[in-house]
Amino acid sequence: MKWTGLNDLRESYLKFFESKGHLRMASAPLVPQGDNSVLLINAGMTPLKKYFQGIEEPPRHRVTTCQKCIRTPDIDNVGKTARHGTYFEMLGNFSFGDYFKHEATAWAWEYLTKVLEIPEDRLWVTIYEEDDEAGDIWANEVGVPRDRIIKLGKADNFWEHGSGPCGPCSEIHFDRGEKYGPFESFEQAGECDRIIEIWNLVFTQFDNDGKGNYTQLATKNIDTGMGLERLACVMQDVDNLFEVDTIQNIMKKICSVAGVNYHDDPTTDVSIRVITDHIRSTTFMVGDGIRPSNEGRGYVLRRLLRRAARHGRMLGVNRPFLYEICDTVINENLTAYPELDEKREYIKKVIKTEEESFAKTVDKGMQILGEFIKELSADDTRKPILSGENLFKLHDTYGFPIDLTREILQEKNIGIDEERFFELMNEQKAKARSNQAFKGGWDEATANALSGLTTTFVGYKSLTADSKILAMIKDGEVTDVCNEGDEVTVVLDITPFYAESGGQVGDCGTITAGENVMQVIDTKKTGAGQFICNCHVESGCFYTDDSVKSAVDEKKRMATARNHTCAHLLQAALRKVLGDHVHQAGSFVDPYRCRFDFSHFSAVTPEELEKIEMLVNDWILAGIPVVTEELPIEEARKKGAMALFGEKYGDIVRVVQAGDVSTEFCGGTHLDNTAKAGLFKIISETSVASGVRRIEAVTGYNVLSAYDQTKAMVTNIAQVLKIANPTAVMQKCENMMNEMHAMQAEIDRLNGIISMSQMKNVTEGATEVNGIKVFSAMLSGVTGDSLRKAGDKLKDANDSFIAVLAGVSDGKGNFLCIASPEAVAKGANAGKIVKEIAAIAGGKGGGKPDTAMAGIADVTKIDEALLALTDIVKNMIG
Known part of the structure; x- marks a missing residue:
């Protein structure tokens, strides 16, 4: 057997089946297209289901692919073993009513034994125990000895999923040799991982009515799958996927960044494997248009990234670093996925932004989780289980994923109340649904x-x-x-x-x-x-x-076309001004506006917006012809046509090109010349999600409408301000603002005098607790700012005290608690005191041990709250 690299194996497999009349199809995106039954593509045949089901005619009845896949059910085991992973590639050859068992078995054997030159005596075949036809083909036509053909039951060698098409399987297994254990039987050798399955051939020949009745299908199909990484393990004579050449290079990069070595320490090895697997998955997921979020496939991405980031911290890397590893992942996969290079900066930016976001939450979340763990450890009368309420608080308030909490607590042998957690999550979702308008489909x-x-x-x-x-x-x-x-x-x-x-x-x-x-x-x-x-x-x-x-309606169609063509020009301008990381994340065009969402990680500055707007108008005034044509997809790519992330395109695509400015895949309606857009005006720039910005703009007659509205508004303001000349509005507004600031300063000064006059005798009647003076006061007509100033005066005039002041102004109130250094040294905590005081008046708040504030919900209970001060302090420092 000749050592063969993973990338060479992929190519040799696809070339082999091309030589057998198969159409090589590119890997589908990880985001399923038109299929809501799965969250992510998880098998080689998943994107081809529509051909197997007869919903669509396949481009050819013989197809071969190498499909990117993500599977996450075993995510908690990734890293803990060297066998589990979330990202893999699946080699497959498929027949849609063309060839069947004879060809599928012969070609599989030919590829393994002739092309890869795997010795025949190291291969075993399993068949479904009732599929004598397959057994005879393997023995009589392919030439596999009968004693190397193993019959297994339905659980192992029959593929079905409820009702519908199904059929027996035949698997090819590889014997890895004596170093993995003795060969006493096929079953025993499989249990010790000496025998591993490498290729599964599914013969879809029956229809199951769901009641156990099977009838022969008129059209029979072949669906095969062979894990590329597992095949590489065989050809490179390594123990697991983490030792395969391309994956090993990713591990080496991680070890270099973290300053560790693989195989030096079992705990460290777990973290290295977690990061290696997860950065492969996330690089491809982001490349296919998935963005981190709190639901669906976006949550899978976020979960993988945050788990990898945590294991980076366990290796001592306390800064964003995963985005650096992306370069290695991309470089190792460029031969099969050159589009990764086009999206390189975008992928790195998305991952880096998520790392930075996680860094802001993880420290606070770990601190809170640490406090919960201490509370559990302090109470040894019960089994250590973190409550669902605390799990929900970590998740909802601090953005700490439950998966990460579960993993950390498992390491400490602490359980979690997941049932209650999901009850609270469902309650939250129910509330969200009740507040959302129903969006129905066609009945x-x-x-x-x-x-x-x-x-x-x-x-x-x-x-x-x-x-x-x-x-x-x-x-x-x-x-x-x-x-x-x-x-x-x-x-x-x-x-x-x-x-x-x-x-x-x-x-x-x-x-x-x-x-x-x-x-x-x-x-x-x-x-x-x-x-x-x-x-x-x-x-x-x-x-x-x-x-x-x-x-x-021609007028509305033309207005929409202006907005759509300008959306293309806008994307080109954004990439020119902000950088090539900008990609479309959504858009909406109608006769009235152009809304464009794009990947960018900070607000667009006014200067940048001005440049973008000017560029689009320059291209409009240049009168650039807009050409729309249908092209084969590869020809369109050669022209540099931009595609939407995660979008699945057919063999023929529609391309809209505005000179040298913009070339995009697009099925919409457009102008035939940019000049017909008239003018382009940006109305707003906002954030719509982490790393996604939105620009809204108008074109053509709508620019004139926007101008007229602005002019009318300025005229109305001038009338309200009683200014004859609208051009003087700005100066009048500045004068008024200056007057207001001066008046506010005077109000603050007078409030200070009022509050201090009320403060003169507040210390009279103070009680003493453990050598500390304790007193309170109610101040009327005092704002929060004035209350703080009064507190500062108290600090200057008193030693060894705890004071709570209540200030009320315009029906709104605040509590301020101050504890002197001597009081704090004896155990006083202003934050805790004000929290208890405020709770009596229905308010909330907190702060530092020496100074804290809280709101007052019910001003009628202020006196009751202040009367509780002495008892609260006694319980704390008495």
């Missing part, structure tokens, strides 16, 4: 009515069409007629109306038949891709099969 009747209908879209080239009504739905039911005043959903055979897609709203317009008129309110697509018009019947009536005239 079942609508979906059934539209099934099988198709619409030809002609709206790129024409704003009108001669159409026929294929179907109408009113009140959720199919109807053959609609009348004046009805709200109806209409499907046309030919439509000029663009359906809402890719961030662009659907078209409006009219559908007419003589004097009969329907207003098209908007146009959408169903999940199956049909164009549907939501309409209001303005006059007359319409029938199914009517011939009608369809016309798009």
